[in-house]
Amino acid sequence: MSGIALSAYFRHNPFTVAEETLMKEDKNYLLPIFVVRQLPLGIRGLVVAAIFAAAISTLQGAADRALASLRRTDLCGRSAGRRGSEARRDRPDGPRAPVEASRRQLDRRGFA
Numbered sequence: 001m002s003g004i005a006l007s008a009y010f011r012h013n014p015f016t017v018a019e020e021t022l023m024k025e026d027k028n029y030l031l032p033i034f035v036v037r038q039l040p041l042g043i044r045g046l047v048v049a050a051i052f053a054a055a056i057s058t059l060q061g062a063a064d065r066a067l068a069s070l071r072r073t074d075l076c077g078r079s080a081g082r083r084g085s086e087a088r089r090d091r092p093d094g095p096r097a098p099v100e101a102s103r104r105q106l107d108r109r110g111f112a
Contacts, residue, residue: 009034019033
């Protein structure tokens with residue numbers, strides 16, 4: 001959606017020579033060119049901060065889930081005297097129980 005709006009904007013406001021050179025190198029410069037060209041100084045900083053915050057949040061969430069899952073698998077596997085998949089297969093409460101326990105653990109950590 002934003003790509004369509006940027007395309008319409010740049011049809012009416014063509015690139016400068018320097019911007020044209022950047023766009024030939026990499027098409028991903030479209031949004032930064034728009035931000036630098038049109039947004040006021042304070043808003044530019046907020047846009048950049050929002051992009052970084054979204055990227056960090058996404059990466060942190062994925063890393064937290066992966067590490068918690070690994071940690072929970074190691075704990076469940078060792079408590080039964082067997083490693084990960086062998087321990088999960090024979091659990092009386094099903095193979096998804098360690099995943100659910102890991103999610104509950106992450107939820108508790110998030111509230112703290």
